[in-house]
Amino acid sequence: MLDSKLLVIKIGSNVLTQENGLPDLERMEKLVAQIQHLTSLGKKIVLVSSGAVAFGRQAIPLPEKLNPVIKKQIWASTGQIRLINQYQNFFEKHKQHVAQILVTKEDFRDRKHFLNMKNCVQALLSQGILPIINENDTVTITELMFTDNDELASLAAAMINADTMMLLTNVDGIFTGNPSDPSSELIEKVSSSMPEVSNYISASKSSFGRGGMLTKYAMAKKSADLGIQVIIANGKRENVLGEFADKSLRCTWFEPQKAKHGAKKWLAHGEQYYVGEVTINEGAKSSLTAEVIRSLLPIGIIKLEGEFSKGDILLIRDESGHKIGLGRAEYSSKVANDRIGQKNQKALIHYDYLYIFDHD
Secondary structure (H helix, E strand, C coil), X not given: CCCCCEEEEEECHHHHECCXXXXXXXXXXXXXXXXXXXXXXXXXXXXXXXXXXXXXXXXXXXXXXXXXXXHHHHHHHHHHHHHHHHHHHHHHCCCCCEEEEEECCHHHHCHHHHHHHHHHHHHHHHCCCEEEEEECCCCCCHHHCCCCHHHHHHHHHHHCCCCEEEEEECCCCCECCCCCCCCCCECCEXXXXXXCHHHHCCCCECCCCCCXXXXXHHHHHHHHHCCCXXXXXXXXXXXXXXXXXXXXXXXXXXXXCCCCCHHHHHHHCHHHCCCEEEEECHHHHHHHCCCCCCCECHHHEEEEECCCCCCCEEXXXXXXXXXXXXXXCCCCHHHHHHHCCCCCCCCCECHHHEEECCCC
């Protein structure tokens, strides 16, 4: 486990919720104290917290027959106030100021908007204020929802160039079988050279959260590929963050790869945000996937799909339809269509704004 200076800590709904579905205030208060301990060690922390729905459910009883989406919106919007107030009360005891940032997927799609968010978080941290980020459940519809807060934490970690992302759940990490089976063993380290660990993971979701361990694994792998060390640990352990600080924590640790450039970190999560598609020929594919990555020139493009503007994210496919990577358009689809297959034209995607998927 590496030293950390800038962390994103995600606390899952199954950590902050009791078995009866109500908030676990005792656990929440203990985690706040442990976060303060990390802050006292000089670490900067951004918190991504679930739990708003549990707080809403506790406060506002709703009729059984009410539409489940509307129920969730009501509980999320009323519970969000209670959740953040509870955090504020607990952090105030430690003389720690907190800020609330509510986001949707749309906020990450546009590079300019993304950088505005990044600047806001960095400004808060520079003033010793702890940002608490959550999804704006009230306005998001299914297509624009994060898979769950693991995805949001992963995006936040990439956005602020965090060195560490910690996903706190109700088990010690990823096991070789069902965690409740005594014969299952904890996988303590995941490196890029290991065989596919997801084969071990049950697809079942937690009773309170949207995602399961498969989502955590996918987001952890992506973050590690971008150069962020990731820890999946049990948030119900009595001193989980203290044990993390002294490197004695029982957990699953994802070994980080070489850190990627900031723009590539933004693009890495763009698979769900792309506006257009580019199909490239074999020569362009060889060029983009070579050791020395080059820009994508119009001469290597076979086909374009969708209308896009300068700055939009594009998905790149090869002639067989396989996904190669993502890039930011340097000009619009109207201009690009006029230049398809032509020599001596400006690159549609500059290599600084190109993210190639892992094809191992």
